[in-house]
Amino acid sequence: MRDKEMTTPDVSIGEARANGNKPLLEIRDLAITFKTGSGEVQAVRNAHLTIMPGETVAIVGESGSGKSTTALAAIGLLPNNGSVSGGQILLDGEDIAHASEQRMIELRGNTIGMVPQDPMSNLNPVWKIGYQVRETLKANGRPSGPEDIAKVLSEAGLPDAKRRANQYPHEFSGGMRQRALIAIGLSCQPRLLIADEPTSALDVTVQRQILDHLDTMTTELGTSVLLITHDLGLAAERANKVVVMYQGRVVEAGPSLELLRNPQHPYTKRLVESAPSLASRRIQAAKEQGVETADLLAPAAEAAAADNVLQIQDLRKVYKLRQGLGKTTDFAAVDGVSFDVKRGTTTAIVGESGSGKSTVAKMVLQLEKPTDGKILFDGVDTSLLKAGDLFKFRRRVQPIFQDPYGSLDPMYNIYRTIEEPLRVHKIGDAASREKKVRELLDQVALPQSAMQRYPNELSGGQRQRVAIARALALDPEVIICDEAVSALDVLVQAQVLNLLADLQSNLGLTYLFITHDLAVVRQIADHVCVMEKGRLVETGTTDEVFEAPQQEYTRALLNAIPGAKLMLPPEVA
Amino acid sequence: MVRFILRRLLQVIPVFIGTTLLVYYMVFALPGDPIAALFGDRQPPQAVIDTLRSQYHLDEPFIVQYGLFLKNLFTFNLGNDFTGQPIAASLARVFPVTAMLAVEALAIQAIFGVAFGVFAGLRRGGWFDSTVLVASLVVIAVPTFVLGFVFQLVFGVQLGWAKPTVGANADWGSLLLPAVVLGLVSFAYVLRLTRASVSENMNADYVRTATAKGLSRPRVVLAHILRNSLIPVVTYLGANLGGLMGGAIVTEGIFNVPGVGNKLYQAVLRTEGPTIVSIVSVLVLVFVVSNLLVDLLYAWLDPRIRYDQ
Numbered sequence: 100m101r102d103k104e105m106t107t108p109d110v111s112i113g114e115a116r117a118n119g120n121k122p123l124l125e126i127r128d129l130a131i132t133f134k135t136g137s138g139e140v141q142a143v144r145n146a147h148l149t150i151m152p153g154e155t156v157a158i159v160g161e162s163g164s165g166k167s168t169t170a171l172a173a174i175g176l177l178p179n180n181g182s183v184s185g186g187q188i189l190l191d192g193e194d195i196a197h198a199s200e201q202r203m204i205e206l207r208g209n210t211i212g213m214v215p216q217d218p219m220s221n222l223n224p225v226w227k228i229g230y231q232v233r234e235t236l237k238a239n240g241r242p243s244g245p246e247d248i249a250k251v252l253s254e255a256g257l258p259d260a261k262r263r264a265n266q267y268p269h270e271f272s273g274g275m276r277q278r279a280l281i282a283i284g285l286s287c288q289p290r291l292l293i294a295d296e297p298t299s300a301l302d303v304t305v306q307r308q309i310l311d312h313l314d315t316m317t318t319e320l321g322t323s324v325l326l327i328t329h330d331l332g333l334a335a336e337r338a339n340k341v342v343v344m345y346q347g348r349v350v351e352a353g354p355s356l357e358l359l360r361n362p363q364h365p366y367t368k369r370l371v372e373s374a375p376s377l378a379s380r381r382i383q384a385a386k387e388q389g390v391e392t393a394d395l396l397a398p399a400a401e402a403a404a405a406d407n408v409l410q411i412q413d414l415r416k417v418y419k420l421r422q423g424l425g426k427t428t429d430f431a432a433v434d435g436v437s438f439d440v441k442r443g444t445t446t447a448i449v450g451e452s453g454s455g456k457s458t459v460a461k462m463v464l465q466l467e468k469p470t471d472g473k474i475l476f477d478g479v480d481t482s483l484l485k486a487g488d489l490f491k492f493r494r495r496v497q498p499i500f501q502d503p504y505g506s507l508d509p510m511y512n513i514y515r516t517i518e519e520p521l522r523v524h525k526i527g528d529a530a531s532r533e534k535k536v537r538e539l540l541d542q543v544a545l546p547q548s549a550m551q552r553y554p555n556e557l558s559g560g561q562r563q564r565v566a567i568a569r570a571l572a573l574d575p576e577v578i579i580c581d582e583a584v585s586a587l588d589v590l591v592q593a594q595v596l597n598l599l600a601d602l603q604s605n606l607g608l609t610y611l612f613i614t615h616d617l618a619v620v621r622q623i624a625d626h627v628c629v630m631e632k633g634r635l636v637e638t639g640t641t642d643e644v645f646e647a648p649q650q651e652y653t654r655a656l657l658n659a660i661p662g663a664k665l666m667l668p669p670e671v672a
Numbered sequence: 673m674v675r676f677i678l679r680r681l682l683q684v685i686p687v688f689i690g691t692t693l694l695v696y697y698m699v700f701a702l703p704g705d706p707i708a709a710l711f712g713d714r715q716p717p718q719a720v721i722d723t724l725r726s727q728y729h730l731d732e733p734f735i736v737q738y739g740l741f742l743k744n745l746f747t748f749n750l751g752n753d754f755t756g757q758p759i760a761a762s763l764a765r766v767f768p769v770t771a772m773l774a775v776e777a778l779a780i781q782a783i784f785g786v787a788f789g790v791f792a793g794l795r796r797g798g799w800f801d802s803t804v805l806v807a808s809l810v811v812i813a814v815p816t817f818v819l820g821f822v823f824q825l826v827f828g829v830q831l832g833w834a835k836p837t838v839g840a841n842a843d844w845g846s847l848l849l850p851a852v853v854l855g856l857v858s859f860a861y862v863l864r865l866t867r868a869s870v871s872e873n874m875n876a877d878y879v880r881t882a883t884a885k886g887l888s889r890p891r892v893v894l895a896h897i898l899r900n901s902l903i904p905v906v907t908y909l910g911a912n913l914g915g916l917m918g919g920a921i922v923t924e925g926i927f928n929v930p931g932v933g934n935k936l937y938q939a940v941l942r943t944e945g946p947t948i949v950s951i952v953s954v955l956v957l958v959f960v961v962s963n964l965l966v967d968l969l970y971a972w973l974d975p976r977i978r979y980d981q
Contacts, residue, residue, distance in 0.1 A: 176880055200889070208886025215884070220877040223896050225974055234895065235885040267975045283885060 123191065123323045124150040124173065124291055130185035131168050131177065142168045142181065143347045150291065150323045157326040157334035157355070159370065160344035161588035162559075166327050169344070170293045172196070173325065174211045175203035190291070209239040212289035212322075214313075216296040218276035222268040228252070228279050229264030232286060239287040255282035256312045273452075274305040281313060288320055295327045302451040302615055303659035310337060310661075329588055331370050332618075333661035335359045343367050373593035407475075408577060408609050409440035409463065414472035416458050432458045434633040436472075440626075442576070445603065445610040447624035447641075449617055449656065455633040460581050460613045464498055465489060476577075494524055497570040501582035503562035507554040513540075513565055514550040520572045539568040543598060560591035567598065571606075581613045596623055618660050621645060629653050673971075677964065684960045688953065693738060695952045699945040700734045728754070728946075741946060745953065753939070753947050762935065763950060769842045770931035773924075774916035776844065776851035781859045782909055789866025789905075790898060796871045805867075808860035820853045820926040837928040850927040854920050858912050865908055869901035876900070903973055910966030914959040 131143040143165040150156045158166040171177050173188055175198065188196040195206065207213075215221040222231060229248045236243035236251070245261070252260035255278045268276055277297065284292055297313065298306040314337065317324050328334050334341050335355040342352040343366065351364040362368045416433040433455040440446045448456045461467040463474055465481060474481045476492065484492055497520075500506040507516055517539055521532045540547055543564040554562055563583065570578055580599070584592045600623065602608055612624055620627055620641065627644040629637040629652065637650045648654045707716075707724050725731045729740055744751050750759035792801040811819070827849060828836030834849040873879065874897050882896045917932070924933040932951060939947040971977050 174884055176884060178875075204886055204888055206886075207884055213881070213884035215877060215881050217877060221881045223878040223882065223900065224976055225899055226895070227975075234882075234887060234891070238885060238887045238891070269976045280881070283881075287886070 120152060122149045123152045125189040128186035131172055131181055132184040134180045141347060146349050148342055150325060152323055153321045155324040155326060155338045156340045156342060157328055157338035158342045158344055159328055159331050159334045161329055161590055164344040165347040166344045167295055170295055170325055170327050174207060174213055174293055208235060209287040210289055212284040212292045214281050214284040214294045214297045216299060218273050218280055221280055222276055224268050227265055227267055232283055235283050235286050241287055251286045252282045273301050277301060277309055285316055289322060291323045292317060293325045304451060304655050307659040330661055336661050369590060373590055406442055407439040408442040408477060410475040411436060411438050412473040413437050415470045416462060417470040431633050436635045438628050438638055440609060440611055442609050443607050444625040445612055445623050446626040447612040447614060447620040448628045448630055449614055449620055450630035451615060454630040456613050456630050457581055460579050464496060464579055494573045495575050496577045497573060497575040499566050499570050499578060499580045499583040501585055503559055503566055506566055507562055509554055512551055512553050516565060517569045517572055520569060524573060539571055543568045559587055560595060563587060563595055577609045579611045584619060585616060617656055680964050688956050691956050692949050692953055696738045696945060696949050699943060699948055702943050741949060750950050751946055753944050754942055759947050759950050766930060766932050766935045769929060770917060772844060773847050773851055773929060773931060776847055777855035777916055778913055780851060780855035781862050785859045785862025786866050786905060789863040790870050793867040793870025794874060808863050811856050811860040816857060817922050819856060820923055823849060823853050824926060839928055840930060842929060850923050850929055854923045862905055862908060865905050866901060869904055870897055873897050873900045899973060906966055906969050910962050913962045917958045918955055
């Protein structure tokens, strides 16, 4: 492995000399150190990377792997407590690792551009879009009249750019904001563009459009791109070369497809195996090693004979939108949705943001009242439940939410968090509750020492395990997972999905899985419901929907999975 | 926007009636007879007392007195105070003085508070930040009358940089020293608010993006950190302007400023209902208008805030 790591840049330099052109960016032996309250932390060690003019190179890794830190060092934007403690960052042969701030200001914008990760937080909310483009053009000495601004914006694929330039960021959708950020990043035609997870906050179909557009633009301008992503499939699809980082080191680098088909380093192998966009089977495959075959077959056999634990009948939810002057219009967030959920199976509801999938989840959880239609739980209409029955209902249907940072009370330790539902429902005494909490921690594979810790002392994956343990505390029959793994890194995501699958087969749980990520659906679901603009457009078993999608919209969603079209040898897939 | 402003101005009516009624009632309920107080130890003839009582309508029930006051107010005839001077004239004398003092104090707070706050916030934990934090804590902790006397003694008497007292002919220069004392405490709060807001905003994603665009540091600070940081500061300054216009009884007393605070204090001592309520009426208007200005400033600072919904 060491060999590969060391030789990669050399190979590129060799090629470069042969081709008669020099690398645009070369990172050699880079080390980055952060000063923290508890001493110095080496975030990046011995990082190597070479980008030729016009080439796209992707850095892949999980959060904390040092991929963003490496990229930020290249544009001189390390946080205040971070600094380059070794190695070189050569831009056109000039070492910019310790360049003056003045020199970096000269380079930023017109030599190195950046497209940041989150379109929601990266535009200043108080300035018009046009203004934010104009100051970029102006700072880099380019013409910045209204026509120039409109041209930059429309090249980034923003329709009606002249009018749009006069709007504020909050009047833009996420995809439009990302286009504006791409416009800003490319407005001064930089030679290198750093794209830090440029689409991870967007819906898959929008993601595809944006990446396609970015590809076209950078190809036309001859811009080199340094793409930072956690998604190996996306990296392989978009980049000529992939660099895999793990715990601050470059563990493997090489041409994308080669690396994907023949990963050498154990970490890369794990990444390839668990990349959701590349997996093509339900997660039962992963259980095969550990669990007996009988267990494996159980859910399927059960499902065939099982009753419908949830029946959703013609569900509608209408919100009144204020139009000013006391007028309102009706907006149907959910419109005529019907489906059944069989006991012991997983049903996934997929759709883009605004499709109404989360509203369905809220209504099933009785957190929102349906305008029309029925939700039958075990054959009983949930809208007729009285306060006492509703309390019992809540014991049997539990949620797991998307954001494990937001859904745990930071002031409660883990023991109290998991014990709370037991206390609320007056189950057992202190001793038996503690025993139950210990069992639950075992079930979600958390050490019992975690009981006394607080959410901020746990990683994202661990927090989501706590959320699962809390949901399981009351021995529910149905668990509603609202984007329960969307905020997690791929490897952690794979672990949590495995855990959910194991719990399902051991406890006979029923899952209603709300997600925008079809790749996740493939791994966990038995049935799929595709929603678009409040309506159910397609339902079927996961295999049916994935292999023979009936609707144009479903096909678009499937095509948008990054890396879906990459050919993989069967032993990897 | 016009609808919003009109609606806000209409809200003045109930606020105005409510506050004046309440203040009028409290003055009415004060113990002691204002007419007897006018004569001190002497016992005036009963006829004189009765004449004065009916002249100032003190023999009428409370609600009639209040009604008469409202009537006078809307005919722009505020009547005379107990010394026989027209109230309108004395208000016209004191309000400009206090307004000058308030504007000066507000300018000191806003300019120095924001500037120091930005520098401290940008280099959080640096020597400037630490010094300024300790100094502002001292200013907050020391009572105004102590600050006032110390400043008067040091700058007015010993160093002779400013007139130690203001007196009858108040102008911008002579009001500077009391304005500094008056503005100092709020200056410390403005500084701390700005500092917290700046150090929070400077780590915002859009600030990093602005830097990545190739903008110079001053531009990033002014256009992307400062403007976004001003919203909590503007709220505080707006609320403070109303407070400053109410007159600073202690500061005006120390520096002998012929302003609203002094006038109000004397009127309260003499239980002069009409004068007190007249001052309060003006103050209500000042409060409402300054709050309206703050709301309009908000909308300018943060375009996500819209009032026509």
